[in-house]
Amino acid sequence: MTDSYDLVVIGAGSGGVRAARMAATYGAKVAIVEEYRVGGTCVIRGCVPKKLYVYASRFSELFDVASSFGWQVDASFDWPTLVANKEKEITRLEHAYTSNLEKPGVEVIKDRAVVTGPNTVHLHGQGRDLTAKYILIATGGTPFIPKIPGADLAITSNEAFDLPALPHSILIEGGGYIAVEFATIFAGLGVHTTIIYRGDCLLRGFDEDLRRGLEAGLTERGIKLIYQTTIKSLHKDGDDIAATFSDGVTAPYGAVMFATGRAPNSHGLGLEELGVKLTPTQAIAVDAYSQSSVPSIYAVGDVTGRSALTPVAIREGWYFAETVFNNKPMAVDHSLIPTAVFSEPELGVIGLNELEAATHGDIDVYLARFRPMINTLSTRTERMVLKLITEKDGGKVLGCHILGPGAGEMIQLVAIPMGMGASKADFDRAMALHPSAAEELVTFKAPSYTYRNGEKVGG
Template identity: 90%
Template sequence: MTGSYDLVVIGAGSGGVRAARMAATYGARVAIIEEFRVGGTCVIRGCVPKKLYVYASRFNELFDVAASFGWQVDASFDWPTLVANKEKEITRLEHAYTANLEKPGVEIIKDRAVVTGPNSVHLVGQDRDLDARYILVATGGHPYIPPIPGAELAITSNEAFDLPALPHSILIEGGGYIAVEFATIFAGLGVNTTIVYRGDCILRSFDDDMRRGLEAGLIDRGIKLIYQTTIKSLTRAGDDISATFSDGVTAPYGAVMFATGRAANTGGLGLEAAGVKLHSNGAVMVDAFSQSSVPSIYAVGDVTGRAALTPVAIREGWYFAETVFNNNPLAVDHSQIPTAVFSEPEIGVIGLTEGEAATHGDIDVYLARFRPMMNTLSSRTERMILKLITEKDGGKVLGCHILGPGAAEMIQLVAIPMGMGASKADFDRAMALHPSAAEELVTFKAPSYTYRDGKKIGG
C-alpha cells in the first residue's frame, strides 16, 4: 500500500483502536502504528490483568469466611499458573482487538512513529514516511520513576504482572489507585506488604470516609502503612533490596515497587517540533474536541492528561471519529465519571466528595455503615460504607461513595440516574431490593448530618 492516509493513529491502546476502527467504518483510509502490542496499557499490563490478579488475591479471604458457612478448605497457591493463565487471556484479547481493526480495513503497522509535520509521520524501523490528512496521538502513559539512587532496582506496574516468583516482602511507594490495588494483590497472595506514602492518608482526592475506611481495611489485612515519608535511595543487599527512607531509617525488602503516578508518552514523538503545544508535565494540550494546537493533529486518552481511565479514552476516540469523519461534532463530558478502586475493600465513587459539595452550597449527607451479610456468620467486623450527598431538602444527588463488596458494580448503575440529574426524591421512589447492600441507597429516611452556610450540623 502507498503511504497516504486519511488518518494515521499513533498508539493501539483503547482510545486509538476505537478511533481507528470507527473512522474506517465511516470510510476513511486508516493506519494505526504500534511498537509494542495491540491493546495498550489497559489490556496488556493494566486494568485487565490487574483485575484478574485482584480476583486471585481475594480467594484467601473467601476461604477464611467459608468456614463460617460450614466449608473446610485446604488450598494452596501457585504463582506461575496465574501468570500463565493471565498471559493466555491478554493474548486472546490482543487477537480480538487486532481482528476488530482488520475487519473495517485498518492497516496495522508495527513500528515506532515520529511526527515530522502537521500531516506527516516517520516510521523509525522501516525508515519511511506516511502522509495523513489527520494524525491522532493515542500513545497513553508510562509509570513515573523517581530520580533517586538505585531506582533501577525497583519494579513498576509494568513488571509486576510477570515476576518470576513472588517476593517474601514488598515495599510499594505511592498512595493512589495503583499503590493500594497492588498492595491488596500482594498481601492477598501472602506477601508481607508495606506502603510508604508522602501524604498523611491514601487516595488523596477521594472522600475522607472512603480513604479512612480503606486505610482500616488495609491494616486489617496486615498491610503496613508508613506516612509522610519517601524512599531516598535503594541498594542491593544480597537477595533483597535495602530501602533508605527520608527519615533516615533503612530496611530490607524482597522487592520494591514504584506506584508514584504516570506520565504522558510524548517523549521522542516530535510533537513540539511539529508545533503541538504540551503542558508542563508533557501531556498534549487539546480542546473539548481533542484537537491540539495544530488543526490536523488530535490526541485522546492518557496522553492528554485529562482523565486517565480506559472508558474515557474509548469515549474520546469515538467522539473524535464522529467529529472528524462523520460530520457529527461531539465533546466528551468529563464532569460525571464513575470510578472504582479494586482494592480490598473495594471502592466505587461518582460525583463530588463531601468536602467539595460543602463548598457548593447547603447539602445533606446520608451515611450508612454495616457489616456485609457475607461476614455476619463469621468473626469479621469490617463495615461497608455507603454515602449519598444531595442538595438540601431532597434535592439533586451530588455524589455517591461506596466502600465494600460490589462497590464498583453498584456505582456504575448509580452513574445512570446521576447523569440524568436525579434527586434524592427520585432515589426514594425506587423500590428496595432485599437483602442487598445497594438497598441502603434508596432507603435513607433522614440525613445523617447537614451543611448549612458551610458549617456541619450534627453527625
C-alpha cells in the first residue's frame, strides 16, 4: 500500500508540528509521523515539565524567606503528586497539539519512519511506504551519554521527570542549561546535589559576571560544585551508585545524571545512504531556507544543529512552510536570539557578552548589582546582576545580561527594542517603573567601565 502526499514530516515536535500545520493551511496534503508522543522533547520531556518542576523547587526558597514577612510555614513535599500532575498537563498539551494538527487536515501517523528515497518514507510498524513531493526531518535531539563503564546506571533528562522516588543524593555531570536547571530542581526538592564539570565554571559562553553570580547562587543553595573533573566509571554500591572520578576519587550517590549535552537525532533515518550531507556533529546540513543537499528533503529544529531552542524550531518550521507552500521565501535570522536558564538564580540573555562585544570595537558597559527586594527583609545576601553593553557614547545596545528573579521574563521584552536596533539613548527615553528590578536597565547614568581599542578602562 502506498499513500501520496505533498509533505511528509518526520517528528511531531515543536518545529515539525508548526511546519505541518502551516503547510496544511496552505492547501498541502500532509502527514506527520511520530514514534513516541506528539509534542516532542519540549512538551513531553523538556521545557514544559522542566519549568513545572522548577516552580515546584522554588517553594522551599519562598518558605525560607516567608518568616521575614511574618508568615510561619509548616510544609511537606510529595513527589508522586508532582509527577502525576505533570503528566496530566503534558497529556492535555499533547491532545491540544494533535487537535491543532487534525483541524487543518494533517494526518497523524504513530510509527517509526525511515527515508528510503528522495520522495519516499517507509513506515516500520505498518510496513508500508509513503511518497511525498517534500520530506521534512524534524526529529530533534537526544541526550549524549558518555561511553564509560557503567553508563547504563545513570539517568538523563528523559528519565528524570518520572523517577519512582526522589534519591537522597544526586551527582549531575555537565555544565550547561540542563545540568544547572536540574541541579536547581533536585536541590530545591531537598536532594543533596552535586555538579561535576570538566571546565572551571558553569555555562561556558555566557557573560562572566553572570557565570560567577550563578556559581555563588548555586553554592548558597547547598549545591556542591566539582570542577575540572569527569566521571570515569559507575558501578552499583548496594542501593547507591558509586562514581569514580578522573582524579581517582570514588563516592556513592543515590542517583547519577548525565547532562553532558544533546546530539542531533539523525541516526537510523537513512539519510547518509541518500547522500544527505551531515556535519561533523551528525547534524543535517541545511541552507538558510532549511533545505538539505537533497533538494526534496528539508530539516528544521535541533537536528540541524543551528540553535537548539524551541522557539527557533517553531520559527524554522513556519518559515519552511512559507517558503515551500506559500511561495514566500523566508529565512530565519539566528543572530539575535533571547535565551533563559531557569536555574536559581535565573538567567536571561540576549546579544553579545562583554568579551565578544569588546572585539567588535569601542564599547561601554553598564553594570548593577543589588539584593532582590524580596530578600531585603531577610538575611539572604544574594545579588541580582544586570548588565547592558552598548557601542560607545550611548550607541546601539549590543547585549543585555540579567541574573535574578524574573530574568527570563525581562529578557523577552528587552529582545523587542534590541531587535529594532535600539540605542542606549532609546533605553534612556523609557520611563522607569518603580520599584522593580528592570528599572535599572533604563536608569544607568554613566558606564561602569569601557573598552577602548580592545583595552578595558576603569572598573
